[in-house]
Amino acid sequence: EVQVVESGGGLVQPGGSLRLSCTASEFTFSLFWMTWVRQAPGKGLEWVATLNQDGSAKYYVDSVTGRFTISRDNTKNSLFLQMNTLRVEDTAVYYCTRGGAYSRLWGQGTLVTVSS
Amino acid sequence: AIQLTQSPSSLSASVGDRVTITCRASQGISSALAWYQQKPGKAPKLLIYDVSTLESGVPSRFSGSGSGTDFTLTISSLQPEDFASYYCHQFKSFPRTFGQGTNVEIK
Helix, strand or coil, rough: CCEEEEECEECCCCCCEEEEEEEEEEECCCHCEEEEEEEECCCEEEEEEEECCCCCCCCEHHCCCCEEEEEEHHHCCEEEECCCCHHHHHCCEEEEEEECCCCEEECCCEEEEEEE | CCCCCEEEEEECCCCCCEEEEEEECCCCCCCCCCEEEEECCCCCCEEEECCCCCCCCCCCCEEEEEEEEEEEEEECCCCCCHHHEEEEEEEECCCEEEEECCEEEEC
C-alpha cells in the first residue's frame, strides 16, 4: 500500500528537542518533494516545512526557522523533522505529506505535546 | 507571506443544500490553489487542485472555481458524509499557507 507513516511524537518540556520520522512505502520516495504540516489542538492546518528530492532546497515557516530542520534519507525512504528549542505553541499533530505543492498522500499524524 | 481568508468560518446546512465556501488571497496566486476536506481525528483529504481539477475518486458534487485572488468551493447537494472542515491552500510561493478553515455542520 502506498503510504507514509509518522513516528517520534511525544511529551517534551519547553526548551527540549524531539525528532520526528516519516517512513514511505510502495512509491519511489526519492522522486518526490516532501512536506510537514501541523495542526494544533482544535485549530487549523499550518504548513511547517518542505524540501526537494535531494534535500538541497529547504523552506520553513517563519515561526520555526532556526529551531526546526527538515531532512531526508533517500536510501531509507525516510523524512525527518528535528525540532529544537520547543515551545508550548509547537504542540500539535504533525503530518508528513508527499509533495511540495498540494498533497494527495498524508500520514495519520504524530502528536507532539510541549508542556512542563 | 500570502494570506488566505476563508468565509464563512462555519456554516449550518441541511442535506441536499448547495454550499459555497470562499477563499480570498492577499495577492494573486494564478491557479495555485487546492481544497482539502478534514474529518475529526483524520488527516486532510485532497479534493481539488489547480483551482478546479477534481482529485480522482472525489464525487462530482464538489467543484472549484475562481482566478487571481478569489476562489470558491461549491458542494452542489450536501450529503451526510460531507459534514467536515474545509481548507483552502496556496502553493504559489513559500511559505505555503492555508485558509483558517470552514466548519460545515448539520442544521
